[in-house]
Amino acid sequence: MWADMAADTRIRRTGLLERYHATRNFLGLDSCVAASAKYSTEDRRPLTKDILFPALRQVIKTHPPLCVGLANESSSTAAFTRLHTIDLSRIVQFRDNDSLRDALESQLAEGFDTDADLPLWRIQVLGDNTVIFAIYHIIGDGLSTIAFHASLLRALRDVPAGDASPLVQTPNTILLSPPIEDVTSVRPSLSTIFDEVYRLFAPKYLSSDRKAWSGNPVPMGVNGSLRTNVRLMSFPAHEVTAFCTMCQTHRTTVTAAFYVLTVATLSRMLAGDPRYDAISSTVAISLRGAAGIPKDAICDYVSAHRTYPPADPRFSWPAAAHHAAKLRTQKSKARENIGMLRFLLGQYVPFFRSHLGRKRASGFVLSNLGRFDASAVEGTWNIVNTVFAQCDVVVGAAFKMNVVCDPTGALNIALTWGEHSIESDFVESFLSRFQDAFRGLLV
Template sequence: MEAVPASDLVPLRPLGNLEKYSTTRSHLGIYLNVGLTARYKRPSGAPVKPALFRALSILISKHPILSAIPAAIETPNPYWVRLPQITLCEVVKFDEDNAYSRGSSAREYLDDVIEEQHNRPFERSLSQILPFWRICVVERSELPIDFDLVFIFHHSLMDTKSAMSFHEELERYMAEDDGSDLVIDVVETPPMPLLPSLEELYTLAVSEEFAGSQEMPSMPVPDSWTAAPQTVPVKTCFSSLWLSTAQSRKLKNMSRKEKTSVTAALQTLIAASLFSVLPLRYHTLQTECAVSLRRFLQDPVTGTSLGCYVGTLSIPYSRIPSFTWSEARRTKEIIEQVIAKKGGDMPVGYLQHVPNMHQWMLRKLGHTRASGFELSNVGRVSDPQGGYRFEIQGMLFSQSSSACSAAIKVSAVTGRDGRSVLGFTWQEGIVESDMIEQIKEALQAQVEGLTMER
């Protein structure tokens, strides 16, 4: 698509505070994007492109956020504009996995593809204006019965619950393909209004005490591990950890039996794994946990709407020698206590008190981080409706690292194959790759130990 002056693009509505936050940090190079990758089963040898492009054209016609990009992002008052059309061959790329010929595994190759995608920002250029999402299809000639679809999106457009809905709709519309070779490339975008922002839909109450705690960069206690101070530039490193179907199922069942949740269990397992590789001088660990705020929203937002409706909460840990279910139950209690406030006193609510998002973000640079790691668990993809020609199997959730938040980000999702997958991202020069491998090994060992219990 040729470049169009911003003044010629159809204005939609102002960005909400959460959308503005995501746009500002990407504009400053602090945090770039999110990804949700799905492995699709397909009829052996069936071409992906015609079915995929047809399904995308339907999705674009239904969801106006897919044709929206932020404008005036360098100002305090950015707003959404609508692209008049989207050329799919410019946002969908096909990649042939030649990992086997190089001696590396398909999983390592996919990790490399995802890492490269998380280091590519969404930018407007003089030559073209593209949507703030893109797709990379990874095919393997050795395994023609499946392919990986890497969906990368700007966080101001949507959250990961939205991305899961995106994949499920894509699966459904690809199943309706008639098998023809006709490829729909240029898609006219719908003249539809965007869904309201989080702040338009719901009041995020903030107490004076909480607002005061957010005004200045927080200083963690000296014995808390937070890695190196917040700094740019950011180069994202990525690595995945795949639990087996049996381990994932046993962890879910044990969490229910122990009166906790999978999210709380994972949060505690990661904390224990991190403590196991940290020097003994670190006795505390402040962590973050992402939560969906959709439960508090009403029409027109539903569970499958595409938009950004998330918040975070903080969970402290003291050094523990290994995972315990009592710590997992404590973690669940903290999550429930915060959710009971219905979005009150969350960092996302404080954004309404930030007069200049750019200055506020830049002031964070050079200061100590507030937390060591963050967990985002989007849950499990819904059960299949049955009989689809293209069917989702495994799934992998990932995101870019950030200069101004937790040193390690862990993104969790469970696919239809029953496998829980953890995507680890960290900033080069802030956390060492060897440390991540040690954490993954410790986490894998703890899960194996738990799931072998009778």
């Protein structure tokens, strides 16, 4: 394959985590990570091609990952390649509808065709100036979606409108961030290796997750399973400020408090069910700090911390403080999860297929992108709402709680789940109970 490829198109091979995400894509197990931002001006200017395309050209030239494709996706020789030209008319859609939920569900149901000579991202613009940015996880994590919108906002403010040409010439030299294992140690400790071996081979009656709730089992096949359901929930700025103050008072974080609140809410819903005495739980952890990568970069530097907290219907601030301290220590240890991928010896496909028909590893995943800082500026473009969502609904957690605080101070949550992972009425009940529990803490 490389003999047929122009010498200046190949950039580098994929790393451990990147191959993990590539395998999920070509097997049809995952689609994308997406984030929406609603752009506005005081005169309610529409976001048309002659405004958006010049700004996008600037953003593309700022972020090298937006200029690449992927060759040999399903092979051990998979590598990033430079796209000499990007045709925005093929990856930017303008739609009149304003249903953010429907649009997110549509984006999360669509993976990436790496044979199509297209970049590994796309955009949908809704009638109310909401821009949905969907990115292949191999080049970007959740924070990358916010980095994109921050760059687009700067470009909209700085780049004159007028040139609606869809063709973008990429820079002659494309430098990607190295794979995570090249910039920080991901070598697993002996205890991590032992824990994983024990989890795989211990008798079922001794396993940590034996009686931990994790939703429905993974389906036996993947055909048609990528459909992702989305429900949106938002808390206004004054409630978020009050909650953050309470978190600071109790020496915890919003992420840790939401984790404990989610476990408590699920515990109340599962009370009386003898099958469960714990909740299988996961919290996403950014590795940018460990790798020395800034927040405004587009890259794939993320891991996770999994736990099996006992089912407890009571919310506890001390428990939230304890988990916040635990997450701080995991910022370093979570790197070892990526190092464990070496033990697959390149057998990613059998690894994922081995999950089919089995118990899910997690009941929920909590991903909190934090506050999107973008100061409002009079007389120009501003962002008034942001939402973050992701797929991975086939073999992933029963549901995902995706959290981001937008520039107005409001906190927005997108719950995502698959049609086989959990029942819709369960999610609706969870949302209502979680919202009541959150506001109950503010009283």
